Amino acid sequence: MSQANRGVVYQGPGHVEVQSLPFPELALGNRQCQHGVILKVLTTNICGSDQHMVRGRTTAPPGLVLGHEITGEVVECGRDVEFVKVGDVVSVPFNIACGRCRNCKEGNTHICLNVNPARPGAAYGYVDMGGWVGGQTEYVMVPYADFNLLRFPDRDRAMDKIRDLTLLSDIFPTGYHGCVTAGVGPGSTVYIAGAGPVGLAAAASARLLGAACVIVGDMNPQRLDQARSFGCETLDLRQDTPMPDMLEAILGEREVDCAVDAVGFEARCHGHNHSHEQPATVLNAMMDVTRAGGQVGIPGLYVTEDPGAESQEAKHGNLSMRFGLGWAKAHSFHTGQCPVMRYHRQLMQAILFERIDIAKAVNVQVISLDEAPQGYADFDGGVAKKFVIDPHGSLAA
Known part of the structure; x- marks a missing residue:
């Protein structure tokens, strides 16, 4: 599969742009990533952690593709993926975890030992977190898919609640x-x-x-x-x-x-x-x-x-x-990052069975990919909103 792709790219303090990007491949550097999937991104959110980088408050390099809050539809599976299928709608924990190391087996997926050569723990599109390409894009590659992904049980029900479910990747x-x-x-x-x-x-x-x-x-x-x-x-x-x-x-x-x-x-x-x-x-x-x-x-x-x-x-x-x-x-x-997998299934159930209206609580506002730079500027200005990017117009449709 080879298509166009675009995403939000950090250019330096106070500056992000939507740029054309390579279409993701099932690869990690020079080796294949047959345990991964490629997602069509349905929603991807602007996070306060992203804002720290965009303000110049980290050592993030220009050219970093941003975004660690991702919900998407599987469009391609690696050979070794057994339990996730093309067409599944899934939530992606912002923690990237191998599922094999000591910490992952203890449930500490936020400090996986195998996905970042610099330190325990990794995330998409974030400084010092392993160099993984971010998900404020039209398409993104997710590794260790069987372990990492939370599959929503019913597509129509998920799309009906997508403004809430998109928050399962991180902030909820x-x-x-x-x-x-x-x-x-x-x-x-x-x-x-x-x-x-x-x-x-x-x-x-x-x-x-x-x-x-x-x-x-x-x-x-x-x-x-x-x-x-x-x-x-x-x-x-x-x-x-x-x-x-x-x-x-x-x-x-x-x-x-x-x-x-x-x-x-x-x-x-x-x-x-x-x-x-x-x-x-x-x-x-x-x-x-x-x-x-x-x-x-x-x-x-x-x-x-x-x-x-x-x-x-x-x-x-x-x-x-x-x-x-x-x-x-x-x-x-x-202290430390949240081990998302410890909670996301239960919180999905709380959303689907209407025990909580989390999108209303955080005041979700859906924007297009091209509106992302303005979303960053508005968020930095302190608006009481959670910006959710809709790269393909899926929510609008």
């Missing part, structure tokens, strides 16, 4: 993982830092898990409005009021049971000085407002190299955490 499991690792459960009080798409997905996940009160903090009024639209309490962190005081006004208590950092390393100080970047401020706030013995989930991205950081220490991932406070309060911290 990532937000859910943040809540699970923070210990969210029935009756919990939960603080979510950040009302971007991952924070909103975490807030919706906390409600799915039975939290009694979900509080979302941000500095963007539109994003806080979006959090309130599905029942969350909010903290406007542009105020100078100490966070424990704001929590007490809502809960009658100054601490929460569980906390989730959905901001990451581009965090800013709260209060009148909110334009000042301070990458450890969310982590320190979490220790301040989480009860003794509580847990903190950290799905927000932290990097080893940040060329755009304001301090020399932060440029190398060294942050000024009040770790002694976390130690004194016996906090548990859980």
